[in-house]
Amino acid sequence: MDMKANLFLSTISFLLLSACGGDIPSISKLPSDASILAFGDSLTYGTGAKDDESYPMVLQELTGLKVINVGIPGEESKSGLSRLPEVLEQYKPQLLILCHGGNDLLRKKSITKMESNIRNMIQLAKDKKIPVVMLGVPKPGLFLSSFEIYEKIATSTGIIFIENLISDVLGDDSLKSDAVHPNKGGYRVMAKTIHSVLKESGAI
Numbered sequence: 001m002d003m004k005a006n007l008f009l010s011t012i013s014f015l016l017l018s019a020c021g022g023d024i025p026s027i028s029k030l031p032s033d034a035s036i037l038a039f040g041d042s043l044t045y046g047t048g049a050k051d052d053e054s055y056p057m058v059l060q061e062l063t064g065l066k067v068i069n070v071g072i073p074g075e076e077s078k079s080g081l082s083r084l085p086e087v088l089e090q091y092k093p094q095l096l097i098l099c100h101g102g103n104d105l106l107r108k109k110s111i112t113k114m115e116s117n118i119r120n121m122i123q124l125a126k127d128k129k130i131p132v133v134m135l136g137v138p139k140p141g142l143f144l145s146s147f148e149i150y151e152k153i154a155t156s157t158g159i160i161f162i163e164n165l166i167s168d169v170l171g172d173d174s175l176k177s178d179a180v181h182p183n184k185g186g187y188r189v190m191a192k193t194i195h196s197v198l199k200e201s202g203a204i
Contacts, residue, residue, distance in 0.1 A: 025160050027131045027203035030094050035066040037091055039084065039121075040099035043137070043166065044071025046187060048177030053184040056097075058191035063204055068093065076103045077117035084121050088128060095203065096125045097194065099135040099166075102180070105147060106140050115149050122157050132159040133197065135190075138167035140180065160201060165193050 030036075038044050038056035046054025046069070060067035068091050072083075080100050088096075098121060104114040118134075125132050134154055136146025146163045154161030166182075169175045175186035182190065198204045 024197065024200050025131075025158060027095070027160070027198070027201045030065060030203050032065075034094035035068055035091060036060075036063070036095045036097060037087065037093035038067055038069050038071065038097045038099075039080070039087065040071045040097075040135075041075045041080070041103055042071065042073035042181060043102060043135075044069060044097075044099050045073050046071070047073050048181035049184045049187050053187055055182075055187040055190040055194065058188050059097075059194055062191060062195045063198070065204070071099075074103060075100075076107070076109060077101050077114045077121075081117040081120050081124075084124055088124060088130070093130060095133065095198075096130050097133045097135070098122065098125075099137065101147075101150075102137045105137065106180070111149060115153060118150075118153055119157065122153070122159060126157075131203070132157075133194065134159055134161050135166055135194075136161065136163045138164075138170065144171070160197065162194065162197055165190055 036059070038059070044054070044056065046057070051057070054069055056067045056069035070087050077100050100121065101114050101118055122132050122134070134150065136150040138145060139147045145167050151161065151163060169182050169186040169189055170180065175182055175189060177183040
């Protein structure tokens with residue numbers, strides 16, 4: 001990653017952790033054999049970069065823990081909700097990183113239904129005592145901040161919320177492969193920031 005990307009990472013990580021500080025919910029330290037499930041759409045899958053350059057693969061490198069990438073490009077939240085129970089049962093993760101709803105926003109689907117689907121995904125994990133880290137997704141065409149519904153969901157469910165990471169990455173032309181996807185450097189910024197938040201929470 002070039003110097004600009006490194007500077008960008010340092011800046012957003014500082015702002016993120018300064019803003020959250022002690023407000024980041026704590027997570028019990030993950031055991032050395034723990035697995036992390038990265039669940040979502042193309043932003044999780046790693047569209048715009050090679051398979052080993054997606055944020056879950058970089059996060060695996062950084063944490064030394066198994067990070068399972070189950071992102072499906074183009075998936076909407078309704079399909080994600082239908083898919084999640086089987087995935088949780090199959091992999092039995094100790095942590096869920098959730099990044100969903102972007103395709104609902106792109107296709108102008110019902111926000112009310114999207115909110116309900118994401119809330120239900122979080123509840124599925126909570127029912128299994130799996131802590132959740134959620135990434136906020138920006139509304140297409142803006143990329144100034146996470147769509148406001150994510151903060152509402154995070155506040156009411158008490159999960160860890162990384163609000164503007166994706167919007168900040170997509171706001172920097174050097175970190176994206178197209179209008180809605182990061183490139184190799186962008187995914188590395190995502191992974192490093194998530195890693196920082198997991199350390200702050202006590203999970204690693």
